Each structure stands twice: as C-alpha cells, then as structure tokens.
Amino acid sequence: MKPLVIRKAGARIWRAKLSAPFSTAKGRHDLLENVLFFVELSGGIRGFGEAAVATHITGETVPETLKNLKEAARQAAGRSLPEFPEIAEQCKEKFGKNKCALAAVEMALLDVLTRHKKMPLWRAFGTRPRTLRTDMTVVLGDVTDAETAARAILRRGIRSFKVKIGRNFGLDLKRVAVIAKIAGKCPVYLDANQGFTAVQTLKFLKELARLKIRPAVIEQPVSKGDWEGLAKVTRESKALVCADESVASIEDAKRLIKEKAAGAINIKFMKTGVLKAYEIACLAKRHGIKLMIGTMMETPLAVTAAAHLAAGLGGFDFVDLDAPFFMAEKITRGNFVTRSGVYDLHKVRAGIGVVPHSRPGLEWEGEEVL
Numbered sequence: 605m606k607p608l609v610i611r612k613a614g615a616r617i618w619r620a621k622l623s624a625p626f627s628t629a630k631g632r633h634d635l636l637e638n639v640l641f642f643v644e645l646s647g648g649i650r651g652f653g654e655a656a657v658a659t660h661i662t663g664e665t666v667p668e669t670l671k672n673l674k675e676a677a678r679q680a681a682g683r684s685l686p687e688f689p690e691i692a693e694q695c696k697e698k699f700g701k702n703k704c705a706l707a708a709v710e711m712a713l714l715d716v717l718t719r720h721k722k723m724p725l726w727r728a729f730g731t732r733p734r735t736l737r738t739d740m741t742v743v744l745g746d747v748t749d750a751e752t753a754a755r756a757i758l759r760r761g762i763r764s765f766k767v768k769i770g771r772n773f774g775l776d777l778k779r780v781a782v783i784a785k786i787a788g789k790c791p792v793y794l795d796a797n798q799g800f801t802a803v804q805t806l807k808f809l810k811e812l813a814r815l816k817i818r819p820a821v822i823e824q825p826v827s828k829g830d831w832e833g834l835a836k837v838t839r840e841s842k843a844l845v846c847a848d849e850s851v852a853s854i855e856d857a858k859r860l861i862k863e864k865a866a867g868a869i870n871i872k873f874m875k876t877g878v879l880k881a882y883e884i885a886c887l888a889k890r891h892g893i894k895l896m897i898g899t900m901m902e903t904p905l906a907v908t909a910a911a912h913l914a915a916g917l918g919g920f921d922f923v924d925l926d927a928p929f930f931m932a933e934k935i936t937r938g939n940f941v942t943r944s945g946v947y948d949l950h951k952v953r954a955g956i957g958v959v960p961h962s963r964p965g966l967e968w969e970g971e972e973v974l
C-alpha cells in the first residue's frame with residue numbers, strides 16, 4: 605500500500621459578516637475574521653481546520669496566525685499522514701501562545717484522517733453521537749435589546765439562554781430579570797467574561813435570588829488570574845461556577861481541580877488546540893467536573909468540529925455552540941444544526957461534515973504543491 609502523503613497544504617484569511625455585533629464584557633466582534641487551513645492527501649481528499657482569532661480575549665492576531673499557518677502548510681506538505689502527532693507537536697512548540705493556529709492544524713488533520721477512513725469525526729472520541737441542544741446568547745445591550753433577543757430565541761425553539769453580563773451591575777440585573785421571565789422554566793446561564801469581582805458576583809447572585817432567579821451556571825465571573833476570587837464564588841454561593849478564560853491549559857485544569865476553584869469548565873478548541881481540549885475534558889470527567897462545550901466567533905466548520913467532540917465523548921451538560929446563528933453570510937456547506945439549536949451528527953458520513961464554500965479568487969497562501 606502506498607504511504608498516505610500530505611500532498612498540499614495552505615492557509616487563507618476567512619471573513620464573514622455578522623448579523624449584529626457580538627458584545628461581551630471583554631470587547632466585541634463586528635466581523636468574523638478567522639484563518640482557514642487545509643491539507644490535501646495524495647488521493648485528493650481534503651481536510652479543513654479553522655483558527656478563530658479573538659484578539660480582545662487572547663491577544664492573538666490575524667497576521668500572526670496566518671504567518672504561522674503558512675509555515676505549518678510548508679512543514680506539513682510532503683509528510684505522511686501517520687506523522688500527525690509529530691506535526692501537531694512541532695506546531696505546538698513553534699506557535700507558542702497562538703493556540704488557535706494549533707487548533708486549525710489539528711482540526712484539519714483530524715478531518716482529513718477521518719475522511720480518509722470514511723468515518724465521522726465523533727468516532728475519534730466515542731462510540732455513538734449524542735444529540736446536542738445548544739443555548740443561544742443574549743449579548744450586552746440595553747433592557748429592550750435583551751427582551752427582543754430573548755423573545756427571538758424562544759420563538760426559534762431554543763430552550764436555554766446564555767446571558768452576557770459583567771459590564772454594568774445594575775443594568776445587567778435588569779436584563780437578566782427580563783430574560784429569566786421570558787425564559788420561564790428554561791435554564792439561564794450567565795457569562796461575565798471576567799467583568800466582576802468575587803464580591804460583586806456574590807452580591808449579583810444574591811440580588812437574583814431575591815428575585816427568585818437561580819442561574820443554572822455562572823461562567824467566568826472574575827478576571828482569569830483571580831483563582832482565589834473564582835474559588836470564593838464557588839465556596840460562598842450556591843451557583844455552579846464554570847471556568848472559561850481561567851482554564852487555557854491542562855495545568856490550569858489541574859489547578860482548578862486541586863483548588864476546587866469551580867465546578868465546571870468551558871472546553872474550547874481555540875484555547876488549547878483539539879487534542880488538549882480532549883485531554884482536559886477527560887481529566888475533568890474523571891474528577892466530577894461538569895463540562896460546557898463552547899467556541900469563539902467561529903463558522904459552522906469549527907463549531908461542528910467542537911460538536912463532534914461533545915457528541916462523541918458525552919458528559920457535556922452545557923452546550924454553547926450558537927456562533928453560526930450570528931453569521932449573516934453562509935460561507936460553508938453542510939449543516940447539522942437546526943434552527944432550534946439541535947445538533948444531530950448521525951448523518952455525518954465522514955470527517956467534520958462541513959466544508960468551506962469554494963469561491964473563485966480566494967488564494968491559498970503558503971501553499972506547497974508537490
């Protein structure tokens with residue numbers, strides 16, 4: 605049998621308009637601007653990966669990510685596919701903190717490998733695909749914005765609400781109250797994106813309790829380095845605390861477990877790469893830590909890849925895979941999520957099942973053709 609060789613690889617910037625700005629306590633996205641990476645095998649099968657660049661959260665930039673992925677393309681071309689672990693390891697060393705670039709390389713390699721094996725990506729993580737039901741996010745805004753967004757979410761059939769908070773205590777309280785009323789019995793998740801202190805968070809939760817509102821989870825209430833604050837909220841409130849920005853490595857996850865700093869972790873490929881995300885999820889499960897699957901501002905390609913991990917591995921109590929609902933343009937083919945937020949991956953035949961729309965005039969940079 606001929607060895608399976610990566611014949612081509614390349615990267616390019618990938619942009620899409622959003623239906624509305626995505627505002628959080630840490631900044632906002634007006635446009636999706638990511639980097640797309642591909643590898644092609646000697647037989648012609650292609651795999652795709654996406655690096656979602658969230659400069660205001662991680663400090664990574666599009667030029668740096670593109671440069672790294674062009675370099676990765678040059679490194680990958682000509683290598684054999686079974687060298688996947690070595691290629692990923694080299695990228696990890698070379699990219700440093702540019703984790704979204706690593707995520708794109710690993711995603712593309714996993715996509716092409718599972719396409720080659722004619723199996724859906726979830727099979728790499730488990731034996732059956734669980735059906736996932738995503739929440740939908742109400743971004744920062746005024747009370748009327750919150751009400752309008754919550755009603756729209758309910759109308760489309762989504763039954764869990766994620767509310768961005770953390771910039772304005774009083775306004776946030778009013779927004780959450782309005783949304784909780786519309787949500788009725790549906791769970792409400794809060795995400796402060798590091799915007800509060802521990803004392804503010806405890807007060808916020810107390811105020812909500814007075815209104816008989818109990819969020820199902822509160823995500824990253826305090827600054828990512830404030831481990832003591834995170835642990836304080838966990839200790840002193842009845843709420844389930846989920847660490848997002850605080851857990852960006854396996855070491856962070858171990859620290860969280862040791863210090864009992866939070867009861868849940870938001871797993872995102874872009875923080876750690878795909879392989880480490882899997883490792884962190886397995887570690888958390890072993891220690892009884894609850895799991896959320898989340899993404900940055902990503903297209904259905906990377907979001908569906910994340911869905912494969914959660915569906916295959918199982919044990920994810922919180923599903924935050926709503927980014928595709930914020931895109932005003934369709935730049936991918938293949939869709940496994942319904943309008944009401946149900947991800948069903950049973951029908952994926954091979955790989956992620958989602959590919960970029962090919963559009964003429966879009967050049968792949970750093971492409972090596974052997």
Ligand SMILES: [Mg+2]
Pocket residue numbers: 795797823824848849870
């Ligand atoms: Mg978050």
